[in-house]
Amino acid sequence: MAVFTPVSLDEARAFLAGYDLGEVVELTAIAEGVENTNYRLETQDGASRRRCVLTLFEARTDEASLPFCLGLTAHLAGRGFPCPTPIKDRSGGWLGRLNGRAAAVIEWKTGAWLRHPSEADQAAAGAVLARLHQTASGFAGRRENPVGPAMWRRLADRCAAGASGEDRSLLDQVEAALVRLDNPFADDLPTGAIHADYFPDNILFENGTVSAVIDFYFGCTGPLVYDLAIALSAWGFDAEGRPMPHALAAFQRGYEAVRPLNEAERAALPRLGEAAALRFTVTRLHDRIFHDPSKLVTPKDPAVFLRRMDHWRAVETV
Numbered sequence: 317m318a319v320f321t322p323v324s325l326d327e328a329r330a331f332l333a334g335y336d337l338g339e340v341v342e343l344t345a346i347a348e349g350v351e352n353t354n355y356r357l358e359t360q361d362g363a364s365r366r367r368c369v370l371t372l373f374e375a376r377t378d379e380a381s382l383p384f385c386l387g388l389t390a391h392l393a394g395r396g397f398p399c400p401t402p403i404k405d406r407s408g409g410w411l412g413r414l415n416g417r418a419a420a421v422i423e424w425k426t427g428a429w430l431r432h433p434s435e436a437d438q439a440a441a442g443a444v445l446a447r448l449h450q451t452a453s454g455f456a457g458r459r460e461n462p463v464g465p466a467m468w469r470r471l472a473d474r475c476a477a478g479a480s481g482e483d484r485s486l487l488d489q490v491e492a493a494l495v496r497l498d499n500p501f502a503d504d505l506p507t508g509a510i511h512a513d514y515f516p517d518n519i520l521f522e523n524g525t526v527s528a529v530i531d532f533y534f535g536c537t538g539p540l541v542y543d544l545a546i547a548l549s550a551w552g553f554d555a556e557g558r559p560m561p562h563a564l565a566a567f568q569r570g571y572e573a574v575r576p577l578n579e580a581e582r583a584a585l586p587r588l589g590e591a592a593a594l595r596f597t598v599t600r601l602h603d604r605i606f607h608d609p610s611k612l613v614t615p616k617d618p619a620v621f622l623r624r625m626d627h628w629r630a631v632e633t634v
Contacts, residue, residue, distance in 0.1 A: 321353045321372045321415050328357065328370060331414045334405045335421060337366060351376055351533065353417070356424070367424040368403060372417040377533050379411075379418045384459040385532045386410045386420060388509050391455045393423075397448060399529045400425050425528030427520030435566040438551055441519050442570030444526045445511070445547055449540045449575060452509040459536040461512065463595055465499055471602045478605045486601055486618055493594045493625060500591040501539060503584050510543035512536055515550040541581040544571055545588035549596070549624050557623030586632035593624035 329340045338361025346354040346369070353372040358365060373382065386402040390410075393401040400423040402410045412419050430437055472490055479487045511518075512534040520528040552564035577585070600618035607615045 369422045384457045397451045427522035427527035429517045438566035439570030442567040446571045446574035461536045505539040514547040542588045546592040549592045557620035559627045589628035593621045597621040
């Protein structure tokens with residue numbers, strides 16, 4: 317369960333007093349995610365009952381970036397893209413403070429993420445990612461990638477102080493990849509606002525279609541094809557990190573049916589796929605080495621993303 321900062325029902329009620337949402341009647345921790353604290357809120361306003369998400373932003377989320385992230389979701393939702401709308405308080409702001417953390421209330425979206433998506437689901441998710449890129453093209457905000465090459469280097473350096481055994485072996489391979497990739501974003505590629513965390517558990521389906529894209533808190537400005545590379549690395553491999561060729565093909569086919577890649581993007585995709593796999597290897601390795609057992613969250617296995625790097629490197633060689 318991803319709960320880093322406990323919130324009582326009374327504390328939630330005091331915080332929600334600044335919103336026109338009625339009385340808080342239920343507060344339930346959301347048992348997924350690894351970055352922020354999330355609660356499902358149910359409120360009652362007369363005969364109307366409403367469900368929202370209360371999010372408290374933890375240490376890895378830079379508060380200064382939140383206007384970009386919330387602004388991007390508001391921009392997309394306002395143009396009909398399937399994502400939650402941030403809810404403003406009575407002062408017109410999206411952000412407040414709760415138990416020492418920046419906090420926001422977000423619209424609840426129905427649906428569930430798919431643990432075993434079909435090829436049709438893969439293609440649908442790819443098409444929605446392309447729609448996201450197209451719909452976000454008019455968004456004026458900019459944010460540097462918070463988990464780019466400079467952060468990979470800092471996390472690897474920190475891991476070196478605590479790695480041993482299997483983690484030390486993984487770190488050695490991370491170090492080799494850092495040298496090999498250097499700055500993988502040097503090419504002149506189409507850029508814009510990207511999700512940067514387009515994993516299956518952030519894409520909700522309902523009645524066979526995508527009902528919502530959630531969790532834009534790694535959103536930033538970057539190469540659009542890097543967002544595709546992250547998504548392919550998330551959707552196109554099994555639980556052990558082995559490639560699933562039909563899934564990879566279906567996702568990319570769905571994406572390119574909406575937004576075809578240009579030749580430069582196509583050439584850069586394997587290298588950016590390796591960069592995406594490196595990014596999640598090093599962050600997961602760091603979180604495992606420095607895991608605080610008092611926090612209700614289970615670290616994810618970094619090795620399964622290291623195996624993805626081997627796939628992308630082989631594709632680039634071919």
